[in-house]
Every structure is written in structure tokens, then in C-alpha cells.
Amino acid sequence: MHKTLPESADFIEIYRSEERKRMFTKILTLMVIPDQNSSDIRVFNLPPYFMLMGLLFGAIWIGLFIFFAWGYHSKSVERSKLEYARNEKALLTHQMDMLFEKVDSLKSRVEFLAEQDKALRVLADLPAIHGDTRQVGVGGPAYSTGQYVYDSSHPAGSPSSAALDIDRLLREADLLKSSFQEIEITVTEQKRVLDHTPTILPTAGYFSSFFGQRRDPFTGRHQQHYGVDIANMSGTSVHATADGVVSCSSSDNDYGRLLEIDHGNGYVTRYGHLQKSLVQVGQKVKRGQEVALMGSTGRSTSPHLHYEVVLNGKCQNPLNFFYADVVVD
16 A cells, blocks of 8 residues: 555645755855866855845845936936926016017007097097097006006016907007098098089189179179189180089070089089080089080170089089189199
8 A cells, every 4th residue: 555645734834844944055056267268267155045145135236226217317307397397488488578579569559540540530520539438448447547557466567467458459459440440431421522512613714703793794783693704715624623413514595505513412513605515414524524615605795604603502602612723634
């Protein structure tokens, strides 16, 4: 019969103890050969625990090296990040300085435009924009004595104050834009009205008779003369005194060959005793355009132009409308 090994815990413990003793009593031999052809060989007998201690110390040194190397690397990364942050801060500071310079320049330009706006409104005969309205346009009660007032949450020189400045300037620009548009509309309308208002002499020559009571050259009696007479040679050019549309071109016993131009806004001008009309009914004419030739047709004693200005059906004194005493050639 085969003899069985005991399987108790005591036997296993004894076996392991014997194995440990044999391990620590073994000798490890280390041979050091300096050169392949050298006979100087050194032999070291080392106990196993010595090698274990060496491995332990080696592991400690490697761990320390890794620890310090990682620390050095981390500090280098932090220094790089700090340097990058400093450079970014310097760049942002420079950009902010440039932004504030541009904002200051924009402020000056807006202030200049505001002064121009005031002058143009005077020339356009428009009421000045009230100070309160201008303040509402640039920020309301926060705008005081030409300077924007910031609270402690928006210190001067900060990005938030720059944003408020830009917002203020944008609103002021919108206000100026609206004002300039109003001025443009008003001036355009004024120009249109002026263009359609008789303002120049209709022809070259000398005044032979004026508006008002005069002695009629045919009857000798005093009667109302509803225009002015300008004498010159037959064939002298007659010009439209304002923009308009030819409304009448006819002949009768009093005016002779007659031309009427409707200028709108209630204005009509009449040109009598013409030799010839150069335009047709319905034709648009411009101020200074040649429309007829002077003659002596109808009740006329010599070549001249009878010129009338009618406003809303009533004859006016043409002399009150001559802003320029020259004829446009």
C-alpha cells in the first residue's frame, strides 16, 4: 500500500517554513568579468535577501525620480500657463487701450456731427432738438453734462464701461440719423417749393411799367396794372421763372400771344405780347428755360414782355419775387 501524505494544516505550515529557510540559506553567486580576454574575474557571493533589499532600494529611487520629475514637469506646465496668461492679459490690455482710443475718437466725431445737426436744423428752419430728447437718445438720466455717469459696477476703463459708451454712441448716432433724415426731407421739400416759386427775371431789358395803378396808354384813364412790363427788342428770349408745366398757350386782343405756366403750390406766371411761343401745353419746363420770344402783339405800343405772378388766383407784385436780378441763360 502506498503511504499517504498528511493533509492537515500543520503539515502545510511546516512545509512552507522549511521552504523559506532553504530560500534564505541559498547563496547567489555574482561573477564580474571586466574584459572578454581578462583573467581578472571577480566573484561575489550574495545572500538572497541582499538582492531583495537592492531591488527595494532601486524601486524607491525610481519612485522618487518619477515623483520629482512629475513635479518639475507640472511646475513647468504651470509656468507656461502663467506666462501665456500674462501675454494674453498684455494683449487684451493693449486691445482695450486701442478700443478706448477709437471710442474717444468716435465721441469727438459724434459731438461734431451733433453741432452740425444743430446748425443744419437752424438753416432748415426746424426746431432744435430739446436737451431732454437728446439725453433720452443717448441714455436718459445716466447722461449728465456731456459725460456718461457710471455706477460702481461699471468702473471707467473697464470692458463694461466701453460697452456702455458704445451703446450710448449708437443711440446718439440713431438720433442724429433721424434728425438728418428729417433735415433732408425738409430741405428737399423746401428746394422743391423754391424750384416751383418764381424768383428770377423772365427776360433782359428795362422796366417800362410797374404793378399797380397806372394811366392806360390807349384810353388815358387810370386802371390797375396786374404785372410789370419789361421792354426790349423783338425776338429777345423769354425764360420760365420757375419749374412748372405749360397750362395755356393762346392769343387774345389784350395779351396778344399769351403763355401761362402752372408751377404748383398755387403759383401761375403769365407772359404776354409774345412774338412766338417755343413750348406746348402740357410740356414740363425748368427755371431759366427759354419758353418764348418777346414781341408786340395785342394791346401793345412797342416790343415788351408783360409778366404777371398769380398766387391762389390773385395777382401779386412780381417785384416781390425777384430774388435775383439776372436772367438764367
